[in-house]
Amino acid sequence: MYRLIGTAASLVSQDVGSMVDRAKRSAIVYAIVAILLLTAYAFGMVVVHQLLAEAVGSGLDAALLIAGATALIAVLALIVQAIVNRRQRRIAAQRNAARRMQLLALASVAPSLMRSKPLMITAALGALAYFVLNDSDEDD
Template identity: 85%
Template sequence: MYRLIGTAASLASQDVGSMVDRAKRSAIVYAIAAVLLLTAYAFVMVVVYQLLADAVGSGLDAALLIAGATALVAILALIVMALVNRRQKRMAARRNAARRMQLLALASVAPSLMRSKPLLITAALGALAYFALNNSDDGDD
């Protein structure tokens, strides 16, 4: 819920029309670049197929080699992505644990601050609210 308030305030302070125009331009340029890159990839695969067919002697063997290499690269990419995701989850868990510890430490100090000056009470309550909002604002969970 707090994320929506920040997003709404950010949108209200910007020119939505120019933002939409920029997004449309970016989408068109990315689409053209994607089509051109896919075309280049297809031509490279045709050349690799021809070279392998000449070297191996059979078109079927060349196609199987290309398919196997492509599958191997895809599997490696999936493994790398799984490792990166697992590392990111662990880091998010550590950050959340550190935030909880900070919040707990602040909460344990709060009763002693309640007996002291009003400025310290205000600062402690502000810090408590900050850590509570920061803890619930993390989208990595």
């Protein structure tokens, strides 16, 4: 919540027109860089094909080797991404379970605090509000 206030204040204090111009310039530069990198990659693959064709003896065999290696790297990247996603989901589930346990503990103490002093009720409600706001801020 507090992060949004700072972001909103900085947005109001800056010139929106210059931000849009800077974003457009950056997008154009990144597009040009992407095209140049793809071109360099294509020429690099041509060089690798030529070198493999000389070593293997056939251009078709070299192309099949390049295609196989590329497919293998792509499958490995997908496997690594799946492992990372699974780990992040597990960590998020553990974090959510811990938050639920904290809220459950707070809710179980609430009836005894209701018979206590008003200051204790205020403290419990403040803690509950903190946990709820803290939960929504970390999901951003």
